[in-house]
Amino acid sequence: MTQQSIGIIMNGVSGRMGYRQHLLRSILAIREQGGVLLSDGSRVQVEPMLVGRSIPKLAALAEKHGIDHYTDNLDEALANPDFPIYADFLVTTARVEAIRRAIAAGKHIYTEKPTAESFDDALELARLAEAAGVRHGVVHDKLYLPGFQKLRRLIDSGFFGEILSVRGEFGYWVFEGDWQPAQRPSWNYRSDDGGGIVSDMFAHWNYVIENLFGRIESVYARAVTHIPKRVDENEREYAATADDAAYAIFELENGVIVQLNSSWAVRVNRKELVEFQVDGTLGSAVVGLFGCRIQPRNATPKPVWNPDLPETHNYFADWIEVPDNDVFENGFKVQWEQFLRSVVEGTPYDFDLLAGARGVRLSVEGLRSSAEGRRIDLPAVTL
Numbered sequence: 001m002t003q004q005s006i007g008i009i010m011n012g013v014s015g016r017m018g019y020r021q022h023l024l025r026s027i028l029a030i031r032e033q034g035g036v037l038l039s040d041g042s043r044v045q046v047e048p049m050l051v052g053r054s055i056p057k058l059a060a061l062a063e064k065h066g067i068d069h070y071t072d073n074l075d076e077a078l079a080n081p082d083f084p085i086y087a088d089f090l091v092t093t094a095r096v097e098a099i100r101r102a103i104a105a106g107k108h109i110y111t112e113k114p115t116a117e118s119f120d121d122a123l124e125l126a127r128l129a130e131a132a133g134v135r136h137g138v139v140h141d142k143l144y145l146p147g148f149q150k151l152r153r154l155i156d157s158g159f160f161g162e163i164l165s166v167r168g169e170f171g172y173w174v175f176e177g178d179w180q181p182a183q184r185p186s187w188n189y190r191s192d193d194g195g196g197i198v199s200d201m202f203a204h205w206n207y208v209i210e211n212l213f214g215r216i217e218s219v220y221a222r223a224v225t226h227i228p229k230r231v232d233e234n235e236r237e238y239a240a241t242a243d244d245a246a247y248a249i250f251e252l253e254n255g256v257i258v259q260l261n262s263s264w265a266v267r268v269n270r271k272e273l274v275e276f277q278v279d280g281t282l283g284s285a286v287v288g289l290f291g292c293r294i295q296p297r298n299a300t301p302k303p304v305w306n307p308d309l310p311e312t313h314n315y316f317a318d319w320i321e322v323p324d325n326d327v328f329e330n331g332f333k334v335q336w337e338q339f340l341r342s343v344v345e346g347t348p349y350d351f352d353l354l355a356g357a358r359g360v361r362l363s364v365e366g367l368r369s370s371a372e373g374r375r376i377d378l379p380a381v382t383l
């Protein structure tokens, strides 16, 4: 058994995602467990290098977690051959430039989504990375959630028969920041800073839909800004220029209709912050981040519409909870492990910058659909 080590340049680790999901829950957790298990039974250990704009912040993080390497100079980090992977958790507006530099330096790329603000930029990153012959991966975290893993099982087992439609609700109330601080960074609500729920969530919906249900052939969306003024981290009022809700219909190549509401201006009356209902000829499922409830065709009640009679049937009681039957690890960590294996073993990686570009395209075309008030066709994307 050989033990090797691989260096990872982590840019943006002081941010919400960079710190919690990527550094703490993924890379440090992998380091703690002794590295990633490879197919030949050996392990590869991880060695992070923190990159950011504030040395005091980086030094404090390095000290707290026993990390040897940190710098505020990205070029210096990229010039270090002991760190062949560049990982990006910056605000979206800063991403393209940083990834371009990392590809030029010959680094493998792993990045948060959306990979860019424009489809052209996103596709260019995919092309540059392919041309440079590096591995590239984009976060597809939602696919690793227990609820979606259970949904995958149901689909693979043929539970649904033919899937007809999917209805999804994602959202919760994001505080305006006046009488209670907002629970998300203020840049999310300014379009010039890369904000907006379409740019944020359609990047997820693209890979969730194409990996579970089929390729998206068209989008119709209505994106709106329900809350036009918010208060930022410094208690200053600002104009919320970005969309904070989107009502969308996606049509898939196999005829499945997916209808998805995404909103930071709804109050939760669901079991979880996201729920998808999948209806098929042989059964239906309601899937959240963790839970998954099913109702097979042969246990479906027969409701009869009668507005003169109060409802006595408890429809919720008809659903069966799908058991875990597994231990589900943090999805960001599982995906990191798969990506690291692909880099070390040289195997292909499907959740790549081209997949990221398809996600960006869905956001861009979703916003265009909203602005023009029409359905937009989405031809297949190629390099």
Ligand SMILES: NC(=O)c1ccc[n+]([C@@H]2O[C@H](COP(=O)([O-])OP(=O)(O)OC[C@H]3O[C@@H](n4cnc5c(N)ncnc54)[C@H](O)[C@@H]3O)[C@@H](O)[C@H]2O)c1
Pocket: 011, 012, 013, 014, 015, 016, 017, 018, 052, 053, 089, 090, 091, 092, 094, 112, 113, 114, 139, 141, 185, 200
């Ligand atoms: N996968 C997911 O579920 C998920 C969830 C939330 C956010 N995100 C994505 O992760 C990224 C980061 O989001 P976040 O919520 O962690 O934001 P954040 O504001 O908490 O963190 C952003 C990071 O970028 C750095 N930064 C800001 N402006 C910069 C600039 N001009 N140049 C260099 N660095 C800069 C900040 O110092 C910080 O480290 C975004 O692209 C966002 O879309 C993904």
